[in-house]
Amino acid sequence: MTDFQALQQREYPWMTDSDVIYLDHASTGAYPKATADAVTAYVSLRHMPHTLRPEHFFATLQRSRELVAQLIGASAAEIALTTNTSHGVNLAAFSIPLTTGDEILTVDREFPANALPWIKRAERTGATLVRLPCVNDVPDEAALLNAIATRPNVKVVAVSWVSFCSGARIDLDAVGTACRERGIWFVVDAIQGLGAVPLDVSKTPIDILASGAQKWLQSPWGSAFTYVRKERIAQLEPPTVGWMSTRGSDDLFNMLTYDPVWFEDARKFEIITLPFPDFSGMNASLALFQELGVANIAEHLASLGDRLVDFCDAHPEVRLVTPRDRPHRAGVFAIQPPELDATSARLKANRIFHSVRERCIRLSPHWYTTPAQWERVLSLVLG
């Protein structure tokens, strides 16, 4: 079992003597020390650009593709580096073939990054965006599976793995399998799940997965990626053209051939130049996640969640919006106490950093949140 405490002392020495309880990973992850060091070192080199060596450029990016691939069970050739989640969702929305009468299936209460591109694509093509209502503020998985099975015009299913506001986790295996059976494109916004819960796309049928690394993967803003399943790469015509996305374009000694044939791998979806310091930081964070083991993190978060479920059972006046069962939650926990604003103010006054989303208090702990800290948070929910 990973020694979380030793890794916390190594990577977050400031936490040892601090009264801060940081529970806002659903907004912004905290850089590990190794990541801060990597970014700082890169920025210092950039101050004297003649000190940058070839490995600081494209080898850094290749390492990023490899580390992301290892994280999700893909191959590096299926990873396109991007600067945010939105890039990948837009890629999906504007390159999957769609026409009038086709249906794009999603759920209500999606984060705007996974709603607006689809709304715009539907407007432009005459496709219909079908948004299934939530039940008790969480996506209705049964209705989603039923719609996939019964609506013949569905061409795309696009959902967040974990909801930014309720914390509900969708069963990607069930939905992905249903999509695969009918040849439907399955697109996943994974930013609220990756780093909190394991995912293996060699087993889970996903066509396109978009994620930033700035939250649960504790990496810089500007480091993000899109996975495109290898059988799907050739089927997509990128809506944007990067100068290093076509055959031979990585030969910097011969740049004027303008060969318009796409790379065969997912680099065809990249828009270079990318922020090298941010990716060098992401590489340090992803190396730490290999040490931590995402399955260990998931188990830790599940046990904090179990405690929250018990707390809400004992205090029914606190509404738990996040599903109660482990498979349908990850690291985002949403509660509605009777006096929401007062609770939020009390938590803030006690240096418990959280966010309020859609009239819920959103608590998003991570691997270093201790059970004692969690108890302290719960003790302050009702005053």
Ligand SMILES: Cc1ncc(COP(=O)(O)O)c(C=O)c1O
């Ligand atoms: C579900 C979800 N998707 C996307 C994003 C962010 O998108 P981007 O990385 O494009 O800023 C967030 C949060 O900021 C989110 O919660």
